[in-house]
Structure formats: structure tokens, C-alpha cells
Amino acid sequence: xxxxxxxxxxxxxxxxxxxxxxxxxxxxxxxxxxxxxxxxxxxxxxxxxxxxxxxxxxxxxxxxxxxxxxxxxxxxxxxxxxxxxxxxxxxxxxxxxxxxxxxxxxxxxxxxxxxxxxxxxxxxxxxxxxxxxxxxxxxxxxxxxxxxxxxxxxxxxxxxxxxxxxxxxxxxxxxxxxxxxxxxxxxxxxxxxxxxxxxxxxxxxxxxxxxxxxxxxxxxxxxxxxxxxxxxxxxxxxxxxxxxxxxxxxxxxxxxxxxxxxxxxxxxxxxxxxxxxxxxxxxxxxxxxxxxxxxxxxxxxxxxxxxxxxxxxxxxxxxxxxxxxxxxxxxxxxxxxxxxxxxxxxxxxxxxxxxxxxxxxxxxxxxxxxxxxxxxxxxxxxxxxxxxxxxxxxxxxxxxxxxxxxxxxxxxxxxxxxxxxxxxxxxxxxxxxxxxxxxxxxxxxxxxxxxxxxxxxxxxxxxxxxxxxxxxxxxxxxxxxxxxxxxxxxxxxxxxx
Numbered sequence: 001x002x003x004x005x006x007x008x009x010x011x012x013x014x015x016x017x018x019x020x021x022x023x024x025x026x027x028x029x030x031x032x033x034x035x036x037x038x039x040x041x042x043x044x045x046x047x048x049x050x051x052x053x054x055x056x057x058x059x060x061x062x063x064x065x066x067x068x069x070x071x072x073x074x075x076x077x078x079x080x081x082x083x084x085x086x087x088x089x090x091x092x093x094x095x096x097x098x099x100x101x102x103x104x105x106x107x108x109x110x111x112x113x114x115x116x117x118x119x120x121x122x123x124x125x126x127x128x129x130x131x132x133x134x135x136x137x138x139x140x141x142x143x144x145x146x147x148x149x150x151x152x153x154x155x156x157x158x159x160x161x162x163x164x165x166x167x168x169x170x171x172x173x174x175x176x177x178x179x180x181x182x183x184x185x186x187x188x189x190x191x192x193x194x195x196x197x198x199x200x201x202x203x204x205x206x207x208x209x210x211x212x213x214x215x216x217x218x219x220x221x222x223x224x225x226x227x228x229x230x231x232x233x234x235x236x237x238x239x240x241x242x243x244x245x246x247x248x249x250x251x252x253x254x255x256x257x258x259x260x261x262x263x264x265x266x267x268x269x270x271x272x273x274x275x276x277x278x279x280x281x282x283x284x285x286x287x288x289x290x291x292x293x294x295x296x297x298x299x300x301x302x303x304x305x306x307x308x309x310x311x312x313x314x315x316x317x318x319x320x321x322x323x324x325x326x327x328x329x330x331x332x333x334x335x336x337x338x339x340x341x342x343x344x345x346x347x348x349x350x351x352x353x354x355x356x357x358x359x360x361x362x363x364x365x366x367x368x369x370x371x372x373x374x375x376x377x378x379x380x381x382x383x384x385x386x387x388x389x390x391x392x393x394x395x396x397x398x399x400x401x402x403x404x405x406x407x408x409x410x411x412x413x414x415x416x417x418x419x420x421x422x423x424x425x426x427x428x429x430x431x432x433x434x435x436x437x438x439x440x441x442x443x444x445x446x447x448x449x450x451x452x453x454x455x456x457x458x459x460x461x462x463x464x465x466x467x468x469x470x471x472x473x474x475x476x477x478x479x480x481x482x483x484x485x486x487x488x489x490x491x492x493x494x495x496x497x
Contacts, residue, residue, distance in 0.1 A: 002059050006239070007323060007384045009247065009270040010169050014384055019238045020268065025061045026237035027053065028229040028267075030246055031123070033070040034104035035088075037292045038111055040313070040328065041243075041276045041283035047314055047435075048273045048322045048385075049241045050117040054433050055381055066232045067120040068225060069108075071101040072127045072208055072218055097208050098127075111293045114310040116435045122232050126224040130210050133219045133227040137198045137212075139261045149189040151201030151215035157194040160256050169255060169270060170248035196253050198223050222253035226261070229254075235262035244272040245282070273322040278303070280327065291328075294494050298451065305330040308337070311439045315340040318387040318434055337439075339395070344438055346398040347430050349405045350423055355416050363413040366400070370418055373397055374425045381433070390429060397422065451482065455492055458484070 004017040019025050029049045032038055046067075053065050093100055112119075126133075137153055140146040146155050160166055161174045177194035197220040202209040209216050229237065235258070242251065251270065258266035275282045278289045291301050299307030316336035320326045373393050380389040401422075403409040414422065430436050454473055461469040474484050484492055 002382060004059065004382045005384055006269045006271060008268075009244075009272045010267070015269065017238075017269065019061070020236060023060070023062060025056050025063045025239065026233035027056075027063060027065050027239040027241065028225070028233055028237060029065070029067045029120075029240075030225060030242040030250070031068040031070065032104075032108050034101050034108060036104060037294060038104075038108050039283060039290045039292050040296055041290070043111075043115065043293065043313060044276050044317050044322075044326065045241065045243050045273050046112060046117055047115055047317050049271075050115070050435060051318065051387060051433065052239070052241065052271070052385055053118060053120075054435060055385060058428070058433055064122070064233065065118075065120040066122045066124065066229065068228050069101075069105055069123060069125045070221070070224065071098070071105070071125050072130075072224070091207075101127075107294070111310075114297070115314050116311070116437050118435075124228045124232065126219065126228075127208075129224065129227050129231065130219065132231055133223045134199075134212050136223060136227050136230070136257065136261050137219075140198065140257060143260050145256075145260045146198055147191070148214050151217060152189065152197060153199040153214055154190050154195040155198055155253065155256060156191065157196070157256070158192055160260070164256065164259060166256055167248075167252065170252050172248055172252070196220060196222060196249060198257070222250055223257060225250070226254050226257045226266070229266065230258060230262060236264050236266055236268070238267075239269045239271055240267040241271040241273075244274055247272060274325045276317075276326050276328055278328045283328070298494060300452065300494070303330075305334075308333050309439045311437050312337045312340055315391075315436060319391055321384075321386050321388045323384070324388075340436070340439065343391075343394060343398060343430075344436070344440075346401045347426055348438075350401045350426055353404065353411065353419075353423070355411065355419050359412060360415050361410070361412045362415040362418065363409075366409070366413050367415060367418045370397065370400060370414060370422055374421060377425060377429055387434065390434070394426065394429065397426070451477075451494070455484065455494075459492070 002017070005014040006017050007014050027049070029045065032042060049065075049067075053063055056063050137146065140155065141148070141153065144156075145159050146153055157166060157174070158178055161178070166172075167174045167177065174194075178192050199212060199214055199219055200217050201215055202217045206218070208218055210218060229240070240251070240254075255266060277283065278287075278291075281287050281289060283289055283291070289303075291303060295301040295304065296308055296313060297310060299305075312333060313336075316333055317326065319336060319339070373396050376393055377390050380386040380393070383389075400409065404411050404413070411419065454477065458470050458473040461467070461473070477484060482494065484494060486492060
């Protein structure tokens with residue numbers, strides 16, 4: 001159907017895209033764990049795969065885009081005790097687990113809308129698919145690739161490695177993984193450290209728990225995606241996406257589970273975006289360098305010099321090819337802000353132009369340059385969704401547009417056909433494919449400054465024990481869909497409905 005090539009993380013090479021069912025694409029992207037607010041690092045995969053979704057649709061494919069919500073369990077398997085993030089955070093915030101899940105799911109959806117991301121076709125939740133996960137675990141046990149111990153079920157990596165290539169996606173060597181055995185005999189119930197949990201026995205104090213054939217417990221992190229992807233996309237589907245930090249153990253484990261359960265490798269093309277870094281370090285809670293999306297939009301973070309509009313963040317992310325690292329800095333975001341403003345102003349000028357009855361006197365060199373620059377847009381997107389090169393070409397056209405607007409170059413220097421193609425392709429790429437929007441209309445930066453002023457006035461009122469004014473500011477902001485919450489450390493968190 002097209003010349004689209006995708007870099008397949010599994011084979012480590014670019015491959016011509018050929019969907020399983022002609023004209024249709026099944027795509028699964030790992031969604032957020034809603035135990036807390038999404039941060040800037042989370043923005044990259046969802047903006048990346050929004051553009052993938054948009055471009056596949058532009059090419060004429062009917063896309064079923066499935067992006068899950070992890071609202072159960074999600075415990076780690078990397079050398080420390082299993083930790084249920086949802087339950088732990090619910091206790092800290094004194095909320096019911098599903099109350100906490102709803103709070104952060106709403107906040108995630110709010111951020112995705114501000115990024116102008118198209119909603120997925122299906123957004124399943126882990127808690128809504130416990131039955132499917134249990135059924136999949138039963139099949140894996142029946143096939144001899146999992147074992148039950150004390151009410152927990154583990155996937156047997158050494159058994160799987162006998163006739164399958166575990167570790168190929170992430171480049172891990174299976175022998176090294178299996179050598180990492182328990183320090184003291186009997187201290188760990190797993191046969192090998194590399195084995196991962198399909199189902200975990202729930203301790204009495206564990207809040208989120210379900211009945212299963214192995215006792216009361218909760219599902220492992222990896223099994224949820226296998227179960228939901230299989231249900232909505234079938235045993236084999238076209239594209240599986242996510243951040244490269246998910247390659248191991250999450251995606252590696254997905255491949256193993258699904259292959260045993262469904263008797264086929266689950267995914268044709270594995271796609272992984274690279275990380276956003278700050279001073280060379282991955283953005284993450286373990287590095288204590290997280291910038292939440294609400295902080296990014298409001299400017300309320302020590303690392304931020306000012307608030308940044310969601311479209312500026314989107315543009316900043318798309319300026320780099322998705323497989324390359326992207327280092328955060330205020331300078332880079334402010335440069336992106338200026339770049340987007342310049343590009344959008346040229347786009348608006350172009351859309352306002354009409355060819356009319358101008359006699360055609362095309363400049364062949366100019367016409368050829370514009371035609372070639374526009375043709376390369378498709379070439380770059382077909383070369384593994386290279387949005388960085390697409391934006392570079394759009395910027396090449398800005399001086400041409402400005403010169404025509406200023407009458408330095410006559411409009412007739414382009415043929416009617418050439419001009420209409422320029423106008424159409426600019427619109428298609430700016431809005432339909434890259435998903436960019438005008439940042440000046442809402443004047444978001446000024447609104448955020450007003451919000452910060454109100455927060456400061458409320459702080460001052462509380463300090464002066466003027467609780468009437470303090471509560472009035474809070475309540476009226478709440479009525480407008482802006483929630484203020486006083487934190488124990490004296491700070492204020494902002495969330496949006």
C-alpha cells in the first residue's frame with residue numbers, strides 16, 4: 001500500500017510495513033500506571049504514537065489503536081520486594097484504590113487532550129480484565145511453562161529458553177539472567193530470579209485482591225498487556241509500542257507469555273521511543289528529577305523558568321526523531337516556542353492567501369524547489385516516522401511563504417497547481433499528521449500566570465488566618481474545574497477536571 005518502513009526493535013533493522021490484514025492496522029501501546037501524575041517523560045511515547053496513529057490513518061489504513069490503563073498491581077521484579085504501586089499510593093493519599101485510579105486517570109486524559117492526542121480506539125483497564133488474565137495463566141500452566149508456589153504463579157524462564165529466544169528483544173543474555181539465583185536456599189520461592197510473576201498471592205493487608213484458582217491475589221504487571229492485546233487485537237497483531245525502558249522485563253515477558261498461550265509470536269513490528277533526559281539522566285522518580293505535566297504547564301517547578309504550552313512541548317518532542325534521546329532544558333523549550341510561533345505564523349499567512357485570477361508566470365527553479373521539498377515530507381515520514389526532518393523541510397518553506405506575503409516574490413512565481421499543493425500539504429502536515437495547534441488563541445501562558453497569582457493570594461490569606469477568602473478562592477477555582485490540594489510540606493498541588 002505504501003513505502004512505509006518501520007525500525008523493528010526485535011530485528012534491529014528497518015522493515016517495509018506490511019500489515020497482517022490489508023488495509024487494517026492493529027496497534028497496542030502500553031498506557032500509564034495511574035498511581036500518580038504523568039510526567040514529561042511520559043509525554044513522549046503518547047505523542048510519538050499519536051503521530052504514528054495519525055500517519056497510518058492518513059495513508060488510508062483503518063487503525064485499531066489500543067492503549068491500556070494499568071490500575072491494578074504493577075509490582076517490580078528487579079531485585080526488591082514486590083510492591084503494589086496503586087495500593088501503596090492509595091494508603092498514602094487516604095483514598096480508596098479505585099478513587100485514586102479515577103483521579104489520576106482523569107488527570108492523564110486531561111493532559112492528553114491538551115497535547116491534542118487523538119483518543120485510542122479502545123482503552124481497556126487491567127482491573128476490567130482479571131478473568132482474561134486468569135484464563136491466560138491457566139493455559140500457560142497447562143502448557144508446562146509456569147508453576148504455582150504458595151498461591152503465587154511464576155513463569156518458568158529456563159523452561160521457555162529451551163526452545164525459545166528469550167532476551168532477543170532487549171539484547172539480554174539468558175544465561176546471565178538464569179545465573180542470578182537466590183542468595184540463600186529457600187529465601188525466595190521462585191526457581192530462578194529471572195522467573196516473573198503471573199499471579200501474586202495477596203497478603204491480608206493487601207487492598208486490591210481477587211479470587212483465583214490459586215487463592216486470593218492479584219495479577220502480575222506483564223500478563224495484563226498480553227491478555228488485553230490478545231482480546232482486542234488477536235493472537236498476532238501489527239505494532240506494539242512503548243518507551244525503550246519497557247523492553248525488559250515488560251515486553252520481553254509479554255512475548256514469552258503470549259507465544260506460549262497463543263502458539264505464535266504476538267507482534268510483527270516492535271517500536272520503542274527513546275527517553276527524555278535531564279542533564280543526561282533519564283527522567284524518573286528514582287533520579288528525583290521528575291517534572292509533572294501540571295508543573296510543566298504551570299511553570300511551578302524549580303527546574304522551570306516559565307510555564308510551557310502543551311503545543312510547545314509537543315513541538316519540542318517532534319523536533320527529534322523518536323528513537324533518539326531528547327535532553328530537556330529551558331533553552332531548548334524556549335527555542336521550540338519561538339520555532340513553533342514562526343512556523344505557525346507562516347502557516348496562517350499561507351492559509352489566508354488566495355491565488356485568484358493571477359496570471360501564471362512560474363519561476364521554474366522555485367517551483368522545483370517547493371515541489372521537491374513537499375515530496376520529501378512523505379519520504380521522511382515513510383522512513384520510520386522522521387518528524388524531525390519533516391519539520392526541517394516545513395521551515396525551509398517559511399522564507400518562501402513570507403516572501404510571497406511581502407510581495408518580494410510574486411504569487412505567480414508558483415503555478416496555481418504548485419501553490420495549491422503547498423497550501424494543502426502544509427495544512428495536512430501541520431494539523432492532521434503532526435497534530436499541532438495555534439498556541440496564541442487560548443493565551444495559556446497568561447492564564448497560568450493568573451492562576452499562580454490566585455494561588456499566592458490564597459497562601460497569603462491562609463497565613464493571615466483569613467479562611468473566608470482562602471476557601472472562596474479554592475471553591476471558585478474548583479467550580480471552574482481547577483482543584484487545589486494543600487500538601488503536608490506546605491506546598492499546593494494543582495489538578496484539573
